[in-house]
Amino acid sequence: MDDFKNQKCLHKRYAYQIVLQTREMLRAMPSLVDITVSDGNHFTVCGDIHGQYFDLLNIFEINGLPSQENPYLFNGDFVDRGSFSLEVILTLFAFKCMCPSAIYLARGNHESKSMNKIYGFEGEVKSKLSETFVELFAEVFCCLPLAHVIKQQGLCCPWRSFSVDGVKLSQIREIDRFSCSHLRKHPLADLIVRSHEVKDEGYEIEHDGKLITVFSAPNYCDQMGNKGAFIRFKAPELKPDIVSFSAVPHPDVKPMAYANNFLRMFS
Template sequence: MTSMGENTNSNAERAEELKLLANEAFKANKFSQAIELYSQAIELNDKNAVYWANRAFAHIKREEYGSAVQDATKAIEIDPQYSKGYYRRGAAYLAMGKFKEALKDFQQVKRIRPNDPDATRKLKECEKAVQKIRFEEAIAVHDSERRSVADSIDFHCIEVEPQYAGARIEGETVTLDFVKKMMDDFKNQKHLHKRYAFQIVLQAREMLRAMPTLVDITVPNGHHFTVCGDVHGQYYDLLNIFELNGLPSEENPYLFNGDFVDRGSFSVEVILTLFAFKCMRPTAMYLSRGNHESKSMNKIYGFEGEVKSKLSEIFVELFAEVFCCLPLAHVINEKIFVVHGGLFSVDGVKLSEIRAIDRFCEPPEEGLMCEILWSDPQPQPGRGPSKRGVGLSFGADVTKRFLQENNLELVVRSHEVKDEGYEIEHDGKLITVFSAPNYCDQMGNKGAFIRFTAPELKPDIVSFSAVPHPDVKPMAYASNFLRLFS
């Protein structure tokens, strides 16, 4: 008969073995598998702070910052002197844009490890970021008093130098020839002249502003419609989608379902290409807002830095304004509900309520607009807290009720990396589609898009692999301190 002590010992040994396996999975960028193995180790021995902190790090890699904060907090409770616990929690807070909370955690790291140069450097970066935010808050103009930056720009007055050899828009109309030339220039890492960039963004703004918050799309019988998920600045993979599925046109229309920018370092090329197609043929290109079409995300995850580098400071303001004009949801043939994140924390939400959302603002921290942009499906029924720390998780019963109450058949959403580029969940009633293959050059996932043909609108899902891109790393333009933690 084995004693309690021996049992505890063998559990601890087995937990250590699982931790080592988890570490291997982590090194191979198999973060879901790592989380699973760390969880098994924690089940056998939940008093080891290292397991919790390691699992927190794997959650960070999966952008599950809410779960990472919980795990890191647990590590700190077990061992208040364990600096990695504070370090991981600080990194998760940073990724969520919670700079003041992050600052407190890095101050703790520094207190525990006063002579660690790395801790000192990170604390300094964090202090700088918090100071900058406090300064920006102090000088911020209230939304109601803010003048539109778009109204102050007249692109007609901008001179195009004779030596400029790139794509040109003749007059007021964006043509297919122009878009093809621009895409080709981008492919060869050439820039578009600011005059034409202004013209595209300002024209796209006018079109998007005039659209409803929930857009109804009609696909005639025998015609098809393609839905793509997150592209995240992966311009060369966007070109590959057009290679595989044809350029956007009235006969070949697309909906890009949010998160066009950030993380990938060709976000300017992606957004100008999508906006140019919108200008060329409004019914060939539909665009939904994602959680990354927002100032706070663009500040952290690279788009703001990239825009300053490739265009100018004023474009940062302009894009922020245009992102607030993006519709939040689309319904195809009164059957398919398409939204970036997912469903709601309450039952009974009607399409009419979504139509009534005043979307012309930065995304709020709660409510319908926040949930549309941030929430995720979960395998278990009911609702749960979000892994991300924003929005919520919702089960198959929630999906089914929402569809029944609104006389719909399917939810299509994006927002999450999937190994095959897509996943069908909730008894076939919900599909996630994600179109950034080998996300951040490290996830090894495929991308996908979905083609629907009327009248059946059966989802025809096409998966594709990443294509090579020039040697500019993801997050190359991201805020300094975030790069320190990635």
């Protein structure tokens, strides 16, 4: 993490080890992951990071590093747009390898090959590692779970992918995320935490508190001026405690620096 902070690259050998080990761990996980939080303990949910590595470090500074006693869920959209996406994803994957119960990762719409080709992650991976890693990351992203349930009381889903009401959690468990089919139905839960959209304060509460959007990339793309946020849940009540934070400085590498040339003209 310190090397990344100083804009140093990880040797390809170690990057391979991290990504391959993460792939094996994710392959063994179900599409819907159950998370139990023991009474007196807490659990933190973060939204989109979008390659803003220095803001990720700030989250860890505010809330502590991921550990068995301080677990996190990152709710999709780790990469693209921000120009430190590789540092973000390797850091999250490394924590997953070091302590699987310290960190949980859900798939967002930017964990896909087509989005990565346009919005910068593919170009960044080619520049910092090699083209071989592009295919490897695409494969690993397909292994990411789709959603998480915290102690059977709340459901965390990464993005708006639902259009039909009335579907049970058991039906999500049966989804084969490795096939071409896609999750299109809305499960029932006491509280749904989603991400995917910029919010001025880093979060938004809707539907009488039953739906919370959390977005963890402050001053998105260096121009939106929004705050970031994360949510802490403490058992047994699991009431959401929302923490907002502002952007921190980062090296002078513009967002979308590795993006498709056409998009970069307008960034």
